[in-house]
Amino acid sequence: MLSQRIPRENSKCKAALHLENLADFRADCHCHSILSDGSETPKNLIFLTKKLGFQGLSITDHDTVAAYEEAIPIAKECDLLLLPGIELSCHFENHSVHILGYAFDLQHPSLLAFCKRHEERRRERNRAILQKLAHHGMTVLESDLAFAAHIVGRPHIAQAMIKKGYVHSIQEAFHQWIGEGKPCYAPGDRPTAEETIAIIHEAGGLAVLAHPHLIQDDAFIERLLQLPFDGLEAYYCRFPAPENEKWLKIAEAKNLIPTGGSDFHGIVKPNISLGCSFTPAKSFTKLWEHYARHT
Numbered sequence: 001m002l003s004q005r006i007p008r009e010n011s012k013c014k015a016a017l018h019l020e021n022l023a024d025f026r027a028d029c030h031c032h033s034i035l036s037d038g039s040e041t042p043k044n045l046i047f048l049t050k051k052l053g054f055q056g057l058s059i060t061d062h063d064t065v066a067a068y069e070e071a072i073p074i075a076k077e078c079d080l081l082l083l084p085g086i087e088l089s090c091h092f093e094n095h096s097v098h099i100l101g102y103a104f105d106l107q108h109p110s111l112l113a114f115c116k117r118h119e120e121r122r123r124e125r126n127r128a129i130l131q132k133l134a135h136h137g138m139t140v141l142e143s144d145l146a147f148a149a150h151i152v153g154r155p156h157i158a159q160a161m162i163k164k165g166y167v168h169s170i171q172e173a174f175h176q177w178i179g180e181g182k183p184c185y186a187p188g189d190r191p192t193a194e195e196t197i198a199i200i201h202e203a204g205g206l207a208v209l210a211h212p213h214l215i216q217d218d219a220f221i222e223r224l225l226q227l228p229f230d231g232l233e234a235y236y237c238r239f240p241a242p243e244n245e246k247w248l249k250i251a252e253a254k255n256l257i258p259t260g261g262s263d264f265h266g267i268v269k270p271n272i273s274l275g276c277s278f279t280p281a282k283s284f285t286k287l288w289e290h291y292a293r294h295t
């Protein structure tokens, strides 16, 4: 397991201040590495981002910042603007919600303690899922999940189910068994959205509601956005352009920074390519300048 030790100095550089002049500036601000449920190493994510011609990246692993230990020195070598990021699991009115944190202090003790709490929550939650699977005649042992590099998520459970011949695909595992509301789902003891936003702010960061497109309940989102969010993930390529327009208008009306990213997971979600959505210069400048000012 990787340590949570992160080099203090990050890849800040003066170029960030001139981003607004760059019409072709692009930063993928939502992707996952092998430290959560992605299939690429942090190093590869940086190489792939550079290959696309992008100038910025934020690695937003689920409930961990462990990727940054490897990513920071490589981003610096490659002259890539690497913005601290994380995607935190939480609940609002008992429904699962993902909140992106950006531009925070990667070494903040409260943030690191919160990540530790998530590790423990996941250990218990995964045990509950494995028990339910066993009850349905599908034996998956904790040792079958040991291939996960750090954070163990449901996609790892789905992969173990495929290996054992219980399902044919990750999609089938989620749709039949371990997706929210399915027979072997267990939510675990998730923190609230309120707590999650407070921790991001305490660590000097900005809280952004992830992929509102996936929630599909406008009244719920209206109530959720009364919390002190700083941004809204308006650009999300799994949906056609008019959907993004809807979220851009909502972000503007509520004075939220419109962000975007691919939600790339590598071969775990083969239909989603890195960079298929991105944060444009105007929004990235706001995130980066906050980072430069507050951490």
Ligand code: AMP
Pocket: 037, 062, 089, 152, 153, 154, 155, 170, 171, 174, 175, 179, 265
């Ligand atoms: P966890 O954080 O362990 O509860 O796992 C949640 C992750 O599982 C999400 O962030 C997605 O990456 C993945 N996931 C959720 N639903 C599906 C689905 N229907 N098919 C494939 N992956 C999914």
Ligand code: FE
Pocket: 032, 037, 062, 265
């Ligand atoms: Fe994921």
Ligand code: FE
Pocket: 087, 098, 210, 211
């Ligand atoms: Fe998510």
Ligand code: ZN
Pocket: 030, 031, 032, 087, 263
């Ligand atoms: Zn994600």
